[in-house]
Amino acid sequence: EADIYQTPRYLVIGTGKKITLECSQTMGHDKMYWYQQDPGMELHLIHYSYGVNSTEKGDLSSESTVSRIRTEHFPLTLESARPSHTSQYLCASSGYRDRDQPQHFGDGTRLSIL
Amino acid sequence: QQPVQSPQAVILREGEDAVINCSSSKALYSVHWYRQKHGEAPVFLMILLKGGEQKGHEKISASFNEKKQQSSLYLTASQLSYSGTYFCGTEIYNTGKLIFGQGTTLQVKP
Numbered sequence: 001e002a003d004i005y006q007t008p009r010y011l012v013i014g015t016g017k018k019i020t021l022e023c024s025q026t027m028g029h030d031k032m033y034w035y036q037q038d039p040g041m042e043l044h045l046i047h048y049s050y051g052v053n054s055t056e057k058g059d060l061s062s063e064s065t066v067s068r069i070r071t072e073h074f075p076l077t078l079e080s081a082r083p084s085h086t087s088q089y090l091c092a093s094s095g096y097r098d099r100d101q102p103q104h105f106g107d108g109t110r111l112s113i114l
Numbered sequence: 115q116q117p118v119q120s121p122q123a124v125i126l127r128e129g130e131d132a133v134i135n136c137s138s139s140k141a142l143y144s145v146h147w148y149r150q151k152h153g154e155a156p157v158f159l160m161i162l163l164k165g166g167e168q169k170g171h172e173k174i175s176a177s178f179n180e181k182k183q184q185s186s187l188y189l190t191a192s193q194l195s196y197s198g199t200y201f202c203g204t205e206i207y208n209t210g211k212l213i214f215g216q217g218t219t220l221q222v223k224p
Contacts, residue, residue, distance in 0.1 A: 033211075040217075040219075042216045048211060059115075101161075103203075105157075
């Protein structure tokens with residue numbers, strides 16, 4: 001089984017708060033990803049990283065920011081949460097050098113902004 | 115650019131077969147298939163790479179037609195545990211970045 005962890009699992013918080021969603025993996029994977037998924041809908045890539053100090057925005061525009069200071073850690077931050085940010089956020093990672101590299105997903109953070 | 119999956123939903127009885135299709139308007143480098151159960155993370159099923167190969171995994175197999183830019187997932191003799199939403203993720207270049215289809219919900223009834 002893949003070892004990728006997200007905390008918190010659930011978060012209910014008021015508008016205007018600063019939020020950091022944590023994601024860590026112990027597989028030494030170079031690539032990491034953040035997806036946003038509304039209930040019953042598809043996954044949308046919002047951020048990805050090819051390695052330390054490498055981050056890029058994904059296909060879906062997001063007001064969140066990410067950092068990759070250590071290989072194993074890829075936190076996502078919302079400076080000022082709004083109700084429109086309510087969604088599930090999934091973190092994933094994959095290896096870099098081989099072709100057949102699946103993405104391994106964490107259990108996700110369900111975020112609800114009041 | 116988002117791949118299109120069909121059908122959107124399938125209801126089966128245990129033991130029946132199903133096919134889920136994933137079509138892209140772009141040339142593909144690879145296609146990934148995942149299954150997600152309600153409230154859980156997506157779970158990897160298989161990857162198909164450019165070259166038109168077919169892969170198998172127990173009673174679940176898949177094919178990739180590079181010329182048609184299409185992949186199909188075959189579920190044979192379905193079990194209750196197959197229920198969930200199936201997503202295809204397409205990769206245009208060898209970047210690791212995936213664009214996911216809208217999903218196909220599969221329900222297997224006893």
